[in-house]
Amino acid sequence: MSEMYQCPKCRGTMRTYDRHGVHIEQCDNCRGVFLDYGELESLTAMEARWSQQAPPPPAAPMPPAPPAGYGHAAPAWGAPHHGGHHGGHGYGHHGHKGFAHMLFSS
C-alpha cells in the first residue's frame, strides 16, 4: 500500500491490494473496486487458468496455475468465488443473523 487514492464514488480511502501481481484499489468505505488499464484482462486470464486447473489431479504439477492455498487463493475445496475477479466485493452475507453467529460464537 504505497499510494492512497480517493474513491470516485463515495470519497472514501482506497487501499491497494496485490492479487497475483495485479494491483487492485478497493474503497475502505463502500468496498468498491478500481482496476487499472489491463488489470481486468490479467485477472480474466488468471481466472481462465484457474478454472482449467480444476479438478486438480493429485501431485500433477501445473506450472502456469496460481498456487492453491490460503495465502492467495482458497484450497482445492474452497468456495468457488475465490481465486477469481470477485475478490474484495465484501461480505455477501452482511447483516445476516447466521453470519454474525458463525463469526462471533464458539
Next chain:
Amino acid sequence: MDLPAPDPPAADPPPGARPRADAPHPSRADALLRSAGRALLPPADRDAVPQVLADRPDGTVLRFGATVLKAHAPGTVRAALEARLDAAAGPALRTVLLPPLPVPVSGRFLAEAGGLLVTAWPAGRPVAPDAPELAPWEQAGALAARLHAVPPPPGLPPMGGPAKVAAALRRLDAAAGTHPAGAAAVRAACATLPAWARGAAEPPAHPAPRLVHGDLHLGQLVRLPGAPPGDPHRGWRLIDVDDLGRGDPAWDLARPAAWYAAGLLPPGPWQRFLAAYRGAGGPALPDGPADPGEVLEVPARALVVQLAALALVRAAREGREPDEVERLVLDACARIAGTAPAPGQ
C-alpha cells in the same frame, strides 16, 4: 465469554463434554452471580444493575458496571482453570490477554459460589456484530501472534482443537435424522481428516508447542476503555481463557482460514489478518512468502467440519432448514469429501 448470541444446547451431552442440556433462563448461574457474586465485585460496582452478556451451558457472563463476572461451566477443572488464569495474569501477556481481577478478600483470581467457579474481569467493548468489515482483523492477527510467541507456562492442558471437532460430531449424532444429506457430507468430510485431528488418536508431538487460545473468533476480542496512547494493540485484548492450552498454534488460525475457504470471509480481511499475524512474528506459519496452506490445511478442514456439524445441530434445534450461511460450510464439507486426500496424509 462470547457475545450474547444464543448457542445450541444438545439433547444428551456425551460423557466428558461440557454440559449442553437446555438450561432454564435465567439460569441458576445467573441468579448466583446476582446474589453471591456481588461480593466478588470491586466496591464501586456492587450496586450496578447487571446486564446479561451470555447465559449458556458453557458459561454465564454478567456485566456489573465496569466489571464482568463469569460463572464457568459446571464440571470445569479447577486446576486447569487456575493455570489458565495465572497465564492471563502474568506480565508476559499483559497487553495480549485480558487479565482477571483479583477477588476481594482472598486476592486470588478464582472464587467458588454455589458449586460454580467464578472469575471477575474488567469490562471491555466487544466488536460490533453487525459490521464485521469494521472488525479489528489486524489486531486479531497481531494478538494471536503475540500470544503464540510466549512460552507456554507449566500446568496448561494440551490444546483442545481436535476434541472440539469430536464433541461437535457427537452432538450431530445426538441430533440425528434431521438433515441426512448435510449430516452425510459432514461425516464424509470428517472421515478425510487424520484420526488425531478429529480427536480419535493422540496428536503427533509438535516440535515447538505454543500457547494456544483454543477458541479464537470475533466474539473473543474486546477493547479496553482508557488504554494508554502507546498501547501496542490500541486497547484490544483477547478474552476467554477457558480453552487456553499448549500445542500447534495453527489451530488458532484455522477458524478464520475455514471462514475464508468456505466463502464466508472475503480475501481482504483474511489477508489483513494473515499479514498482521506474520508481521508480528507469528510462529504458526512458515517463514517467507510461502503459502500457509500446508500448515493450515488439516486444522482448517477440521474447523469446517466442526462449524458445519454445529450448524446442523442448531438448525435441527430450531426446527428449520440450514440457512444460507450454514449452507456455505455444508457445501465446503461436500467439496472436502470430494477432493481431500485420504486419511493419514
